[in-house]
Amino acid sequence: MPSLCEQRFVTCEIGCVRYSQWDGIMVTFHEFIDPGELPRGFRDHCQLGSSSTHQIPVSGFELANGDYHNLFRNLCEFVCPAFGMVPTVYCKANDAYRNKWCLQWLATKSRIDNRFEIFDVENLIVKLYGHKLGEDPSRASVSRSLGAVYWDYASNTRCKWHEESDIWSCALASCRLIGIT
Template sequence: MPNRKGARNAYYFFVREKLPELQRRGLPVARVPDAIPLCSRDWAVSGARPAPWEGRPGLDPATSLGVHTGKSHRAPGLCGWSAPGSPPPQEAYSLLRPAVLGNIFYFLNIYSHGELPSPCEQRFLPCEIGCVKYSLQDGITADFHRFVDPGEVPRGFRFHCQAASDATHKIPISGFELSNAGHPVVLRELYSFVRPNRGRWPPVYCKSDDWYRVNWCLKWMAKENQLELHSVENLVVELYQRKLQKEPSKTWVRNLLDVFVWDYSSNTRCKWHEENDILFCALASCKKTAYCISNTLASVYGVSLTTAHLPLQDYDSTNNINPKVVVLDAGRFQVIFFEFVLNYFGQTSTRGRGITRLLESLETLSKSSSN
């Protein structure tokens, strides 16, 4: 028997009216379900009633709007992860202290020169570590970033590793002057950044898709790893449960954290990735996780957003096109296809901020033609 769609309510039509504005800002929203996570703050600011799912246990945002999500049935309780190489299920006890607003969270990511083939005992070659210290009350209060000398690359795998690097973060395997410290030194510096509180190490979070790689690298870099790694999706679920007494779906939480709107925001990527206009940056991935949580949960917890919560100077709520907001393809790879277009419009170089200059050129042409 096919699923029956629920009745469309006021929030559905509010989101539908916001859809063209979000699309003009370059956000990847094609349908109402895509825009759900991006409209809750505007809905709260408008003075309307809470969103339909807020305060109603077990109600999913998409299904509350009469939208079929296609998700399968799942067991009750917190989001569980059963796939190989995924983080373990959330423990029965809470990782949150009673004063949730002041809780300190550390978001961590470790990039590598690709995953080594199965004949090699070593699975990854760590090359970049990013970490941020965050709370709902104060936003990002400190950040940590280091490049790591990967050491000796297994014979026969150098070309494989460099090809994987070129496809994403583009960090060279050898001869990279910024990666002048080996993993033991970098790990000690990371431990100094994530300091124990009253003798206990605070929990560290990363996205579930990155958990296996990050956890493997932590164990490989230390004889006895001190950091306990958890999935940030479980954290978001628990933050919602603590305030609204309801559990959002795993699909909705994953989509919430998988956005591109801050890819080109200032002070997000490390200096090297910023100067070379490369999106894949370990520090940026941690900061964007913090931005997503701030953008969605600040209104829920009654927190006023600051520049420590979001890059507000880049958050343009008008109808103007922001050339820094660029929607990438589904594979999240930069496809350098616009050299011909730039040459067609009289540009002579594609180095630097090629995408930004392309959009600025198109916007200028649009304005001149309208005049």
């Protein structure tokens, strides 16, 4: 949202994957999130933002989940299946602020403590390369490869709705592409 809007983001879709070095992407989590009431006076802005990216309807979307409590609880269980573990989540450094903001928004709505810690996936990839291949790629080259588009061989990465609507901007696809990279 523009800086003059009090609400920083409008939350509408979440994707998350559980990834193992050996097995790759093992399970995925995906939900459309009911954004609730749009910030007053910013409906057109939201509409425009949606049209130019994910195209998720800004209101009245039948797949949008407004049961925040169960949604967030399911996400917590997905990320952290064993009690007492601190959920460790990675995302691209550029998305970290937005993701943290949206998770906090969801946590507040769900009335569940937000125990998520989010780390930069770029640092993790640099470390994994070091361990596995003895290579030491620069953080910058890792960021570049994460930003590259691998749509050519990245079939079946999107959520069902974005796949059927043939729209590429999809939260689940973003996560899966990090795994593929």
